[in-house]
Amino acid sequence: MHRSYLFIPGNNPAMLQNADIFGADAVIFDLEDAVSITEKDSARQLLKAYFETLSNPGFSIYVRINALTSSLGVIDISMVMNEIIEGIVLPKATVQDIKMLSKLLDTFESARRIKKKTVIIPIIETAKAVFEIGQIAQLPRVSALLLGAEDLTRDMEIERTKNGLEIQYPRAKIAFACKAFEIEAIDTPFTDVTDEEGLEADTLFAKSMGMNAKSAIHPNQLETINRLFTPTDAQITEALRVVKADKEAQKVHRGVFSLDGKMIDKPVVERAEKLLEKARHYGLLGDTDEK
Amino acid sequence: MKNNLGREIFEQSKPYIRSDAFEQEKRRLIAKKTTDESVVFLKSLSEAIDKAGLKDGMTISFHHHLRNGDLVINMVCDAIKKKNIRNITIAASSLFPNHSPLVEYIKDGTITGIVTNYINGPISKVIAEGYLKNPLIMDTHGGRARAIESGDLAIDVAFIATPAVDKDGNGTGKFGPSACGTLGYVIPDLLYAKKTVLVTDYLTDSIVEPELDYHYVDYVCTVEKIGDSEGIVSGTTKITRDPVGRKIARDTVKILESLDLIKEGFSMQTGAGGISLAVVEYVKRIMIQKEIKARFASGGITGQYVDMLEMGLVQNLYDVQCFDLKAARSYRENRHHIGISASKYGNPFEENIVVNDLDFVILGATEVDLDFNVNVTTDSLGTIIGGSGGHADTAHGAKVTIIVTNLLKARLPIIKEKVTCVTTPGEDIDIVVTERGIAINPKRTDLIEILSKTKLPIMPINELMNIAHNIAGIPKKLEINNRPVGYVRYRDGSVIDTLYSVK
Numbered sequence: 001m002h003r004s005y006l007f008i009p010g011n012n013p014a015m016l017q018n019a020d021i022f023g024a025d026a027v028i029f030d031l032e033d034a035v036s037i038t039e040k041d042s043a044r045q046l047l048k049a050y051f052e053t054l055s056n057p058g059f060s061i062y063v064r065i066n067a068l069t070s071s072l073g074v075i076d077i078s079m080v081m082n083e084i085i086e087g088i089v090l091p092k093a094t095v096q097d098i099k100m101l102s103k104l105l106d107t108f109e110s111a112r113r114i115k116k117k118t119v120i121i122p123i124i125e126t127a128k129a130v131f132e133i134g135q136i137a138q139l140p141r142v143s144a145l146l147l148g149a150e151d152l153t154r155d156m157e158i159e160r161t162k163n164g165l166e167i168q169y170p171r172a173k174i175a176f177a178c179k180a181f182e183i184e185a186i187d188t189p190f191t192d193v194t195d196e197e198g199l200e201a202d203t204l205f206a207k208s209m210g211m212n213a214k215s216a217i218h219p220n221q222l223e224t225i226n227r228l229f230t231p232t233d234a235q236i237t238e239a240l241r242v243v244k245a246d247k248e249a250q251k252v253h254r255g256v257f258s259l260d261g262k263m264i265d266k267p268v269v270e271r272a273e274k275l276l277e278k279a280r281h282y283g284l285l286g287d288t289d290e291k
Numbered sequence: 292m293k294n295n296l297g298r299e300i301f302e303q304s305k306p307y308i309r310s311d312a313f314e315q316e317k318r319r320l321i322a323k324k325t326t327d328e329s330v331v332f333l334k335s336l337s338e339a340i341d342k343a344g345l346k347d348g349m350t351i352s353f354h355h356h357l358r359n360g361d362l363v364i365n366m367v368c369d370a371i372k373k374k375n376i377r378n379i380t381i382a383a384s385s386l387f388p389n390h391s392p393l394v395e396y397i398k399d400g401t402i403t404g405i406v407t408n409y410i411n412g413p414i415s416k417v418i419a420e421g422y423l424k425n426p427l428i429m430d431t432h433g434g435r436a437r438a439i440e441s442g443d444l445a446i447d448v449a450f451i452a453t454p455a456v457d458k459d460g461n462g463t464g465k466f467g468p469s470a471c472g473t474l475g476y477v478i479p480d481l482l483y484a485k486k487t488v489l490v491t492d493y494l495t496d497s498i499v500e501p502e503l504d505y506h507y508v509d510y511v512c513t514v515e516k517i518g519d520s521e522g523i524v525s526g527t528t529k530i531t532r533d534p535v536g537r538k539i540a541r542d543t544v545k546i547l548e549s550l551d552l553i554k555e556g557f558s559m560q561t562g563a564g565g566i567s568l569a570v571v572e573y574v575k576r577i578m579i580q581k582e583i584k585a586r587f588a589s590g591g592i593t594g595q596y597v598d599m600l601e602m603g604l605v606q607n608l609y610d611v612q613c614f615d616l617k618a619a620r621s622y623r624e625n626r627h628h629i630g631i632s633a634s635k636y637g638n639p640f641e642e643n644i645v646v647n648d649l650d651f652v653i654l655g656a657t658e659v660d661l662d663f664n665v666n667v668t669t670d671s672l673g674t675i676i677g678g679s680g681g682h683a684d685t686a687h688g689a690k691v692t693i694i695v696t697n698l699l700k701a702r703l704p705i706i707k708e709k710v711t712c713v714t715t716p717g718e719d720i721d722i723v724v725t726e727r728g729i730a731i732n733p734k735r736t737d738l739i740e741i742l743s744k745t746k747l748p749i750m751p752i753n754e755l756m757n758i759a760h761n762i763a764g765i766p767k768k769l770e771i772n773n774r775p776v777g778y779v780r781y782r783d784g785s786v787i788d789t790l791y792s793v794k
Contacts, residue, residue, distance in 0.1 A: 017762065021538055021726045219534030223541070283746070 001281050002026045002060060003229035004222050005146070005186055005215040009034035010043035010063075015219075016050050019059070022219035023226060026060040028089050031076045032067070040072060044079040051082040062121060064089035068097045074104065081108045085118060087143060092151070093122030095135050102141050119143035121186070125151035130170045137177040144184035145174045146215060150191065162198055164205065175210030187211040193218040203228045231279045239272035239279070246272075294786060296664065296713055301426070301778060304786040310687050310719050313783035318640035319441035323482045325506045330460025332511045336370040336490070339450075339512040343486040345371070348378045349447035350404070352439075352484060354477035355385035356452070356464060356612055360522015363452040363490050365392045366514060372401050380404030380425070382444055384435060384476040384633075385680070388412030389522065397422050406444055408432055409678035418776055419674055419793040427675075427777025427790060429668060432476065432611065433637025433646070433684035434782035439479040440634065443784055449484035451477050452517045453503060456491040460511050462503030464613075465623040467493030469518045472592075472613030472622040474502045478632035481507045492517045502630060524615045530572055530595075531565030535726045539695050540569035542747060543653060543724045544577070549745045550738065552651050552691060553577055560590040560646075560685055561653040563614050566695045570653050571595050578604045589636070589645045590681060592628070597621040600628060609645045611636040611681070637684030639782050646681070646688030654682055656696045656723075658710040661752055663717030663732050665694060666710040668779055671703055672769060673793045679714045683782055686719040691738070698725035704759030704766060706730075706752060711769060713788040714779060728755045770794065 006024035008015045010031045019027050029050075035043045047063065054061075063080055065088055066072035077088065090101055098120055105118050120141045124130060125148030137145060149167045153160040160166065167188065178185035187206035190199045199221055203214050207228060214225045231239070242259065246269045249257040256265045279285050293299055294306035333339050345351065351371075353364045364383060369392070371379060379402050381393070386405070391413040396402045398417065403424035405414070408431060418427050430438055438444035453474070454467035464474040469492060481487055481503055488510045489503065531537060543566075547553050553574055561567035572595070578585065579602075588596045589609040594617030599605045601621070608628045613619040621628045634641045646652075657676065658666040665686075670676050686692040696705050705725070721738060723730045730752035731739050742749055777790040 018535055018726070022534055023538065220532065220537060223537075 001278065002184060002213050004225040005062070005213060006219060006222060007034065007064070007189065007215060007217050010047045011035050011039045013046060016046065020057050023222050024059050024216070024219070025213075025226070026062060026086070028062040028064050028215070030064045031072075031080075032064050032091050040066075044076060047080045048082075051080060051084050054084055057084070060086040062087045062089050064091060064123075067092045068100055077104060077108060081112060081114070081118075083112075083114050083116065087119035087121055089121045089123060089146065091123050091148070092126055093124065093129055093136065094126070095132050095139065098122055098136060098139050098142065102139070105141065117141065121146050123148040123151075124170060124174060125149075126155045127152070130173060133170075133173050133177045137181040137183060142183060144186050144213070145178055146186040147171060147174055147188040149188035162192070162195075162202070164202060168209070171206060171209050171211065178212075179210060184213055185211045187214040189215045189217045190221065191217065193221065196224060199224050200228065230282055231275050231284065235275055236279045236284060239275045242269060242272040243276065296662075296716060296787065298713055298788045300786040300789055301775065304778065305784060307716070307781050307785040307787040310716050310781075312785070313639045316783070321440065321442040321445075321483060323507075324485060326509055330505050330508050330511055332460075332513070334513060336367055336512055336514065337374070339488045339490075339510050340367075340370055340374060340376075342510055343448040343488055345376060345448050347376055350380040350382055350406075350445060352382040352446045352449045352480045353384070354451060354474065354480065355383060355387065355409070356471045356474055356476065356523065357469065357518035358385070358523045359387040359389045360469075360519035361387070361389065361452060362516060362518045363450060363514075364390050367450045367490075368393055368396050368402065372396055377401055378403045380406065382406040382446055384432070385409035385678070386412065386414050390414060400424065406430065406435075406438075407678065408435055409680050410675050411677055415675035421774065421776055421792045423776065426775065429675075429678045429777065429779045429790070431637065431679040431683045431780075431782040432633050432681045433639060433644070434679075434780060434784065435476075436479040436632070436634035436638040437640055437782065437784060438780070439483050440638070441784070446480055446484040448486045448488060449477070449480035450488050450490055451480065451503065453489040453491045454517065455493045455495050455498060456489050456511050457495050457498040457501070459497075460489065460505035460508040461498045461501035462489045462491070462508070463498050463501045464619070466495065466498075467491070469493070469516070470619055470623070471518070471523045472619035473610045473630035475611035475631050475636060476633045478502070479634055486510070488512055490514055490517055521616070523613065523619065529565060530568040533565065535697055536566045537569055538726050539697070539724050540566050540573055542729060543570050543693055543695055544573040545745070545747055546693065546722060546724065546729070546742065547574065547651065548577065549742055549747070550691065553581075553583060555583055556586045557583075557650045558585060558587045558589070558648055559651055559653075560588065560649050560689070562655050563591055563593060564655045564695075567653045567655065568593065568595060570695065571599075575599055575604060587648075589631075589649065590685070592618040592622075594618055597628070600625060609636075637681055637688065637782065639684075639687075644688065646685045649685060649689035651691040651693060652685040652689035653693050653695055654686060656694045656705065658705055658707050659694060659696065659720070659723050659752075660707050660710040660717070661756065663720040663723065663752065664710050664713045665715040665717070665720055666712045668714045668788075669712045669790070671707075671711055671766070673711050673771070673791055675790065679779070683715040683719070686715045687782070692719055692721045694720055694723045696723070696725060698727045698755065698759050699763055702763045704756060704763055706756040706759055708756070712779060712790065716781075716787065723752065723755070725755060727758050730755050
């Protein structure tokens with residue numbers, strides 16, 4: 001369960017050193033767009049050394065490799081593959097590329113005796129990928145889909161705007177597919193790092209469409225993203241009341257009951273339980289609440 | 292000879308004992324100098340120097356309200372040099388990089404002593420190289436007021452850059468082409484200097500409510516320009532965008548909330564550093580959200596505080612110096628933006644001073660040690676890069692003193708076993724907030740009890756140091772050059788530490 005995914009350039013030692021203090025639920029160490037072709041080797045070396053010295057980082061670790069259509073992607077994996085990595089973020093993902101990456105991961109996991117199954121987060125950033133979303137979401141190892149709106153709008157030859165009307169369709173499609181196959185829907189980054197109000201509006205809109213996390217390209221964006229994807233005190237209080245009232249109703253075998261004049265049935269109770277699960281995950285429930 | 296903090300100090304100087312030791316002392320006051328004679332208006336600094344009777348070996352004072360835009364110090368020193376007057380002591384409340392022409396006068400013996408609260412720029416370099424004949428004395432803002440009123444810092448002639456002067460000789464910082472706002476630091480100079488010269492580039496008919504009363508003024512000297520008011524903007528008045536700094540600011544605000552310090556009628560002061568400004572921004576958001584109004588904010592005032600005053604979030608601003616032009620404008624226009632003297636701000640012997648009424652203060656540090664002593668005077672190599680200003684005054688006065696600092700700066704651990712120089716004693720520091728943890732002074736058991744119940748990363752200060760060492764390694768010990776070049780004077784007049792030449 002993640003609210004925020006922070007991109008950090010793989011060749012930036014200062015940011016690597018501070019990766020654990022920014023407050024990201026997950027960090028995507030980037031070997032692709034943020035690293036120029038002349039810096040790729042040093043970035044791989046740096047990340048390799050960094051992963052080898054890291055213990056209990058307090059956030060999930062992902063690596064965005066270069067596309068598998070170039071030879072760079074395979075070199076990336078061979079250099080940085082490490083037990084500490086939660087998953088690989090695959091740019092320009094297609095069904096075919098994800099299957100290829102999955103086989104590659106089988107090989108490296110076996111060769112390096114990595115016990116856990118490294119997951120894949122495909123970036124949906126081509127028209128073809130949008131078309132294949134339903135299939136991509138079902139593939140083994142795929143734990144989330146990440147919308148890459150900048151490349152997608154470029155592929156579509158349409159203007160990228162702050163209000164994001166042009167990406168409503170892929171946003172909705174990703175949200176539905178992820179919900180259907182119980183994986184995370186990660187929204188595209190908001191690229192104006194100085195516009196806090198714009199970030200807030202964009203995040204709220206993505207959330208309203210069913211996205212359950214957002215990627216960030218600057219650590220200062222995390223505060224807003226984490227806050228907006230965290231249940232509020234009022235929501236938690238309300239959910240606790242619903243669950244408590246449901247328990248009372250069950251004692252007298254009632255499936256539907258009324259709370260403050262509103263009808264409460266199974267879907268409402270399930271929503272409240274999910275919210276409380278999230279609140280518990282982020283340590284927002286006190287001992288009294290748990291009772 | 293060592294003081295109570297174990298720091299080597301000059302023989303026969305008054306050793307620092309404790310931060311509240313002054314409570315056992317009586318206030319010493321020299322007679323205020325007033326003049327019944329009319330103020331004499333002069334056309335040149337040369338004439339003013341002659342009339343004031345400036346001679347070899349005298350002490351002249353200046354303020355720093357024009358900060359890096361001040362032209363008066365350089366102009367006066369140029370005129371002194373032309374007259375071949377030597378062995379002058381400069382008592383300036385602060386010295387900035389634009390005062391670099393003084394370097395030559397230090398080297399040639401025109402200037403042989405400096406007493407100040409803050410030095411930033413080339414002057415500190417030549418002092419560190421040993422060119423200043425007499426020891427540099429670094430005071431606090433409140434301590435300077437004490438030193439002047441007690442006669443410990445006897446001023447022969449005060450040259451006061453004054454943005455506007457009226458026909459009677461009253462002065463103000465509110466108007467004129469070089470308007471800089473309040474003139475709080477210069478009030479002790481005005482009251483106690485043997486001769487006072489207002490140096491101005493703007494004469495007006497009458498000033499209502501002047502800060503500088505003509506009864507204390509001997510001469511007014513008009514010059515073409517006293518300074519560039521744009522230069523009063525400090526380089527550190529921008530809110531940090533550094534995510535590490537913001538994390539520190541967020542945790543600081545969580546501390547303030549946990550300690551219930553942001554509540555109706557509270558009072559605060561923050562430095563002008565980027566992290567402190569971010570703290571104010573977060574505090575402001577909470578105040579808006581919870582509809583809380585502060586009683587006052589004090590210190591060097593920035594535009595950020597002006598916004599809060601104008602939004603009705605703060606009842607009064609007590610301003611000893613304006614950090615930017617927005618603050619200078621507000622001081623001119625808003626009656627709730629109140630100028631205060633350095634004495635009223637932080638003189639330990641003055642009654643009801645503003646710093647003693649602070650609920651909390653947020654301050655910076657270049658180093659903090661395991662005894663919570665703070666250095667804001669030198670860098671880790673011993674080079675002077677600042678000075679107390681109001682650091683030690685507010686740290687002693689405020690109910691809760693919080694230091695905000697990166698744990699590592701340019702790969703250097705900021706928490707050290709012993710600081711290179713003690714500016715503010717650890718007994719007055721309550722909490723140190725870094726990006727990787729928060730240390731609370733063990734003597735503040737009340738704060739530990741409350742904050743240990745939160746999810747904040749509270750840890751002993753030596754653990755913070757170990758974290759820094761694990762990341763950056765243990766720094767090689769600085770080889771101190773044992774040739775003293777000056778000393779840091781605590782606000783009560785005792786010597787808290789010695790400044791050494793740099794190898």
